[in-house]
Amino acid sequence: MRCGAAAVMACVLLAACERGAPDANNTPRDGVAPRAGADAQPAAEAAAPAAPPAAALEDVVETAPTHVVGISYPKTISGEPGLAVELKRYADRQREELAKAVAGRGADAPPYDLTLSFSQVYESPQLIAVAADGSTYTGGDASRPLAARFVWLRDEDRLLTAxxxxxxxxxxxxxxxxxxxxxxxxxxxxxxxxxxxxxxxxxxxxxxxxxxxxxxxxxxxxxxxxxxxxxxxxxxxxxxxxxxxxxxxxxxxxxxxxxxxxxxxxxxxxxxxxxxxxxxxx
CATH class of the missing domain: 3.90.640 (Actin; Chain A, domain 4)
Incomplete structure (x- = not known):
C-alpha cells in the first residue's frame, strides 16, 4: 500500500536539511571589440569553453488537490555547476512525467505524488557522487520507486559512466x-x-x-x-x-x-x- 500525501511530504521535509557573453557580431556586451593585429588570436581559439548554465537547486514543496511534489537537494555541491545541471534535469524529467499523468487523472482518483531526495554519498578531490531516491504515484495500487546515481569527475567536468x-x-x-x-x-x-x-x-x-x-x-x-x-x-x-x-x-x-x-x-x-x-x- 502506498503512503498518503501527508506522509510523503513529511519524509521529504526530513530528508531536506559572467561576465557578459558576446553578441552575434562577436562583440562583448561591454562594448569593447576584440583588438585587431598580428598578436590577436582567432576568435575560435580565443573563445573559452562555455560554462553550463547555472541551475538553481531549490527544494520543492508543492501541494494541490490533484498532486503533491517534494524534492530536496544537497547543499554541498554549489561548486559543481555541471553536476547541478544534471540533477535538476533528472528532477525536471520526473516532474514532467507527473504533470502528464495529472493531466489525464480521473476526477475521483487520489492525489498523485512525486517524492525525490538527492543526497551526497561520496566526495574526494577527484570525484563527487550523488544518489537520488524516491517514488512517484500516478495511479494503481502502489507507488513506483525511483533511483539514480550521479558520479561527477571534477577535473573533466562530466559524469563518469559505467x-x-x-x-x-x-x-x-x-x-x-x-x-x-x-x-x-x-x-x-x-x-x-x-x-x-x-x-x-x-x-x-x-x-x-x-x-x-x-x-x-x-x-x-x-x-x-x-x-x-x-x-x-x-x-x-x-x-x-x-x-x-x-x-x-x-x-x-x-x-x-x-x-x-x-x-x-x-x-x-x-x-x-x-x-x-x-x-x-x-
Whole structure:
C-alpha cells in the first residue's frame, strides 16, 4: 500500500536539511571589440569553453488537490555547476512525467505524488557522487520507486559512466559473476528469514538465480547505477552497484545493492581511472 500525501511530504521535509557573453557580431556586451593585429588570436581559439548554465537547486514543496511534489537537494555541491545541471534535469524529467499523468487523472482518483531526495554519498578531490531516491504515484495500487546515481569527475567536468569506467566488455563478466553470487546469497537469506517453507525454497532460489542472471547480464548497461565507497587514503575502497527491484524481478521489493571491493575492480577499470581506487595492501 502506498503512503498518503501527508506522509510523503513529511519524509521529504526530513530528508531536506559572467561576465557578459558576446553578441552575434562577436562583440562583448561591454562594448569593447576584440583588438585587431598580428598578436590577436582567432576568435575560435580565443573563445573559452562555455560554462553550463547555472541551475538553481531549490527544494520543492508543492501541494494541490490533484498532486503533491517534494524534492530536496544537497547543499554541498554549489561548486559543481555541471553536476547541478544534471540533477535538476533528472528532477525536471520526473516532474514532467507527473504533470502528464495529472493531466489525464480521473476526477475521483487520489492525489498523485512525486517524492525525490538527492543526497551526497561520496566526495574526494577527484570525484563527487550523488544518489537520488524516491517514488512517484500516478495511479494503481502502489507507488513506483525511483533511483539514480550521479558520479561527477571534477577535473573533466562530466559524469563518469559505467562504460567509461570499464570499457572492455569482457571485464564485465568477472564483475557480474561477483555481483550475482552476492545477490543469490542475499535472496536465499531473505526468503529463509521470511519463513518460506524449506520445500519451496529450492525451486524459488533456482528461479531467482535465472532472473538475477538476466538482470545482471555482463555489460555496462546493466551496471549503470553505481556509487563509490570511501576507502583508505582518500581513494575508492569499493563500488556499490545499485539494482532497482524491477531490474532483478525476483519478487523482493526495494532497491538492491552489492559492493565490489577495489582490489577486484582496479585491474578491470580503464587505466586512466585506476588511481582513483585504493591499491591492494602491501
Amino acid at each position: 562504460a567509461d569506467l570499464v570499457p572492455d566488455e569482457s571485464n564485465w563478466t568477472r564483475i557480474a559473476e561477483d555481483v550475482r553470487s552476492q545477490l543469490r546469497t542475499a535472496y536465499a537469506q531473505r526468503i529463509e528469514a521470511d519463513g518460506m517453507p524449506a520445500a519451496e525454497r529450492s525451486a524459488a532460489t533456482r528461479e531467482a538465480a535465472k532472473r538475477i542472471e538476466r538482470g545482471t547480464a555482463a555489460g555496462a548497461t546493466h551496471f549503470a547505477m553505481f556509487e563509490p565507497v570511501a576507502g583508505p587514503g582518500g581513494r575508492i575502497g569499493a563500488l556499490r552497484f545499485v539494482f532497482p527491484a524491477a531490474q532483478l524481478d525476483t519478487g523482493l521489493h526495494g532497491t538492491h545493492t552489492v559492493e565490489v571491493p577495489a582490489d577486484a575492480l582496479r585491474p578491470l577499470v580503464a587505466p586512466q581511472y585506476r588511481d582513483l581506487f585504493a591499491a591492494p595492501a602491501g
